[in-house]
Amino acid sequence: xxxxxxxxxxxxxxxxxxxxxxxxxxxxxxxxxxxxxxxxxxxxxxxxxxxxxxxxxxxxxxxxxxxxxxxxxxxxxxxxxxxxxxxxxxxxxxxxxxxxxxxxxxxxxxxxxx
Amino acid sequence: xxxxxxxxxxxxxxxxxxxxxxxxxxxxxxxxxxxxxxxxxxxxxxxxxxxxxxxxxxxxxxxxxxxxxxxxxxxxxxxxxxxxxxxxxxxxxxxxxxxxxxxxxxxxxxxxxx
Numbered sequence: 141x142x143x144x145x146x147x148x149x150x151x152x153x154x155x156x157x158x159x160x161x162x163x164x165x166x167x168x169x170x171x172x173x174x175x176x177x178x179x180x181x182x183x184x185x186x187x188x189x190x191x192x193x194x195x196x197x198x199x200x201x202x203x204x205x206x207x208x209x210x211x212x213x214x215x216x217x218x219x220x221x222x223x224x225x226x227x228x229x230x231x232x233x234x235x236x237x238x239x240x241x242x243x244x245x246x247x248x249x250x251x252x253x254x
Numbered sequence: 255x256x257x258x259x260x261x262x263x264x265x266x267x268x269x270x271x272x273x274x275x276x277x278x279x280x281x282x283x284x285x286x287x288x289x290x291x292x293x294x295x296x297x298x299x300x301x302x303x304x305x306x307x308x309x310x311x312x313x314x315x316x317x318x319x320x321x322x323x324x325x326x327x328x329x330x331x332x333x334x335x336x337x338x339x340x341x342x343x344x345x346x347x348x349x350x351x352x353x354x355x356x357x358x359x360x361x362x363x364x365x366x367x368x
Contacts, residue, residue, distance in 0.1 A: 144297075173355070173356075175358075181360070182344070182358050182359065182360040182361055183298070183344060183358040183361075184358070185355040185356065185357065185358075188355055196355055198355075231297060231298065233298075240286060240303070240305035242288060242300045242303050243288075243298075243300075243356060244300075245290075245297040245298040245299070246297050247296055247297040248297050
């Protein structure tokens with residue numbers, strides 16, 4: 141069964157460092173998303189990406205964040221200068237073309253900022 | 255903005271008992287509604303979805319949910335709880351006229367006792 145894969149599964153970094161989280165969406169999907177879940181809190185939308193550009197972003201997705209689809213398979217989230225409050229589980233998701241299609245989520249990348 | 259409210263952050267049931275997890279939505283346009291489950295240290299897995307077809311939706315693992323427009327609800331039920339149902343359950347909404355983000359509720363943690 142096709143699945144969304146994310147790397148790394150866990151990353152520990154120092155405050156102020158740059159972090160790149162990687163995702164390989166399901167191959168024929170066209171919509172891509174990043175969500176985050178701070179420990180004990182709800183899953184929050186960060187950004188959606190379609191046709192090589194950002195479709196929608198939340199207030200959380202400030203100038204410190206960027207997304208990119210550098211090739212035909214990877215979808216990355218970059219945090220330019222990490223802060224303590226960026227510590228969270230980051231989920232990548234993808235969706236096919238059908239408007240009623242559900243999002244398929246990866247298993248997440250846990251980011252710990254020290 | 256479209257949102258969901260999950261009543262009860264923790265629900266405890268006995269094995270074999272009825273499971274009822276509550277979700278109410280707020281949407282200015284007909285919504286698409288989803289229930290996702292998150293097992294410990296795993297990603298989000300779709301249980302079921304409502305996309306304006308049948309109001310009673312059956313999902314995986316014996317779960318079902320009923321869309322009630324008059325009550326703006328989409329409660330998740332299962333007739334008989336199993337120990338393996340213990341997990342975090344998230345209700346989510348996406349407006350039918352949007353291709354983009356899901357908005358998640360805060361989640362309900364289901365505990366199943368022997």
